[in-house]
Amino acid sequence: xxxxxxxxxxxxxxxxxxxxxxxxxxxxxxxxxxxxxxxxxxxxxxxxxxxxxxxxxxxxxxxxxxxxxxxxxxxxxxxxxxxxxxxxxxxxxxxxxxxxxxxxxxxxxxxxxxxxxxxxxxxxxxxxxxxxxxxxxxxxxxxxxxxxxxxxxxxxxxxxxxxxxxxxxxxxxxxxxxxxxxxxxxxxxxxxxxxxxxxxxxxxxxxxxxxxxxxxxxxxxxxxxxxxxxxxxxxxxxxxxxxxxxxxxxxxxxxxxxxxxxxxxxxxxxxxxxxxxxxxxxxxxxxxxxxxxxxxxxxxxxxxxxxxxxxxxxxxxxxxxxxxxxxxxxxxxxxxxxxxxxxxxxxxxxxxxxxxxxxxxxxxxxxxxxxxxxxxxxxxxxxxxxxx
Numbered sequence: 001x002x003x004x005x006x007x008x009x010x011x012x013x014x015x016x017x018x019x020x021x022x023x024x025x026x027x028x029x030x031x032x033x034x035x036x037x038x039x040x041x042x043x044x045x046x047x048x049x050x051x052x053x054x055x056x057x058x059x060x061x062x063x064x065x066x067x068x069x070x071x072x073x074x075x076x077x078x079x080x081x082x083x084x085x086x087x088x089x090x091x092x093x094x095x096x097x098x099x100x101x102x103x104x105x106x107x108x109x110x111x112x113x114x115x116x117x118x119x120x121x122x123x124x125x126x127x128x129x130x131x132x133x134x135x136x137x138x139x140x141x142x143x144x145x146x147x148x149x150x151x152x153x154x155x156x157x158x159x160x161x162x163x164x165x166x167x168x169x170x171x172x173x174x175x176x177x178x179x180x181x182x183x184x185x186x187x188x189x190x191x192x193x194x195x196x197x198x199x200x201x202x203x204x205x206x207x208x209x210x211x212x213x214x215x216x217x218x219x220x221x222x223x224x225x226x227x228x229x230x231x232x233x234x235x236x237x238x239x240x241x242x243x244x245x246x247x248x249x250x251x252x253x254x255x256x257x258x259x260x261x262x263x264x265x266x267x268x269x270x271x272x273x274x275x276x277x278x279x280x281x282x283x284x285x286x287x288x289x290x291x292x293x294x295x296x297x298x299x300x301x302x303x304x305x306x307x308x309x310x311x312x313x314x315x316x317x318x319x320x321x322x323x324x325x326x327x328x329x330x331x332x333x334x335x336x337x338x339x340x341x342x343x344x345x346x347x348x349x350x351x352x353x354x355x356x357x358x359x360x361x362x363x364x365x366x367x368x369x370x371x372x373x374x375x376x377x378x379x380x381x382x383x384x385x386x387x388x
Contacts, residue, residue, distance in 0.1 A: 001168050003150065006143055010127075010154065010161040011136040019132060020154055020161060023068040027106040028098045030056060030065070031076040035095055038080075053077055069130045075107035075151075105155035110148075120149055127163065129154070135163075143167055158248040159241060187271040189366025191324065191358050194291050197261075197300075199358035201366045206261055211253035212294040219246055258300040266307035273369025274301065275324070276317040316369035328353060329363040 012020060033056055041049035053073040056062045065073070083095035108130055110120040119130045122143065126134040129152065143149075147167035155162050189201035196205040212219075222243045229236035265272060279298050283289035305315050318324075326338045333350040337343055344357045375382070 001170065003166055003168050004147065006141055006165045006167065008140065008163050008165070009138040010163050011138070012132070012161055016132050016135055017161070019068065020156065022064075023072050023106050023131070023154075024104045024156060025100070026065050026068045027072040027076045028100065028104075029062075030073045031080055032097045033062075034077060034080050035097060069106075069108050071108040071111075071130065072106040075109070079107075103155070104157070105153055107151055107153045109151045120152055122149075127152075137163065144169075146170075158244040160248070186269050187273065187366055187370055188265065188269045189273045189362040189364070189369060191362040191365055192275060192277055192297060193358055194288055194295070196358075197295055197297065199362055201359065201362040203356070203359050205358075208295050209253050209257050210294060211250040212290070215246060215250055219243070219250075222246060254294070254296045255299070258296050258303055262300055262303035262307055265304060266311060266313065270311075270313045271316065271370065271373060272304060272308060272313070273316045273318060273366045275322070275365060276320050278320070314373055316373050318365055318368045318372060322364070322368055324361040324364040324368070325357055327360075327364050328355065329360050329367065 030053055034051065034053075037051060038049045041047070053070075053076075057065045057070075057073075080095060083092065086092035087094050108120070110118060112118045119128070121128045122137075122139070123134070125136060125139065127137045128134050143165065147169040150166045150168050152166070153164040155164070190198045191200075193199050193205070195207075197208040199205050222239070226236065226239040226243055229239050279292055283292040301315075308315050323334065326334050326336060328335065328348040328351065330353040331348060331351040333348050335346060335348070338346060338357060345355065346357070347354050374380075
């Protein structure tokens with residue numbers, strides 16, 4: 001069984017919006033109660049507390065928990081269990097208490113009875129949700145009938161409501177789109193570029209919207225106004241919402257570009273070769289943090305991976321220490337002068353080929369990626385390949 005997520009915009013009415021806010025708050029309350037009691041119990045007894053959510057629902061002071069969807073509490077407990085597992089395995093830090101306004105959401109599960117009635121289903125422009133009834137939804141993508149809804153996560157961000165639908169489908173072997181690695185018509189090499197996002201082996205430079213840079217002045221003004229508002233006042237809340245909405249717009253512009261660009265590459269190519277670069281390290285050491293983070297190249301790589309996997313293609317990462325900018329893609333001559341970033345074009349002294357620095361690097365990345373893919377598909381290790 002494989003899973004796929006679909007995210008849509010929700011347009012609840014006033015009563016539904018109030019109930020969604022209540023459910024998010026109650027799920028956050030249950031999560032924090034479970035975490036607080038576990039910490040206190042472990043401090044006193046030295047062992048883990050096993051407590052069900054029904055314990056809090058039966059208490060008079062938390063009677064309001066009965067008003068909302070109970071599946072939200074079960075999932076809040078599962079999220080806490082996952083947080084503890086990640087902590088003990090070393091993947092994450094110790095679980096923290098949830099704060100209002102930070103990732104406000106709750107998850108509910110699809111349940112079908114013996115008669116086939118479902119508590120979550122899509123009918124026309126609406127989606128039926130537990131306790132909420134039919135909520136209007138902007139469905140810009142069709143969920144195939146072969147996929148079954150498993151759960152839904154309702155979230156609130158910058159005053160807007162969204163729903164993420166998790167659908168499951170039968171896993172089938174995806175036929176590889178690559179019949180012969182030697183055929184390179186549908187292979188592409190990408191060289192990461194801060195100003196252009198990337199430069200490909202065919203000389204294209206897509207550029208990116210630079211959403212944060214373009215909105216920086218407006219964001220500075222809004223943040224300055226926010227800092228002058230009195231804490232706890234309604235004016236501060238309205239100013240905070242304006243800042244949040246602008247950040248949300250910037251994030252959506254970046255997300256839209258990464259999705260469209262990764263989809264274009266996945267539809268037109270079968271093999272994409274990239275450098276395995278450390279973007280976080282690059283942003284911290286080369287004083288390029290704002291530009292690197294504004295591009296969202298790491299998010300773009302993630303989108304490209306799952307889209308290529310879905311069509312049977314390959315994303316190949318080559319060693320970041322390969323001197324792709326120094327090697328001539330025609331004869332293999334190594335030009336040490338290109339270590340200087342100011343050298344954007346050069347002529348190979350051995351074969352006389354003229355090179356654009358970034359395009360030449362992308363061509364070398366493509367060649368190395370195809371070589372690595374050929375070895376991987378044929379089960380050849382590096383030592384045997386070098387010897388042959």
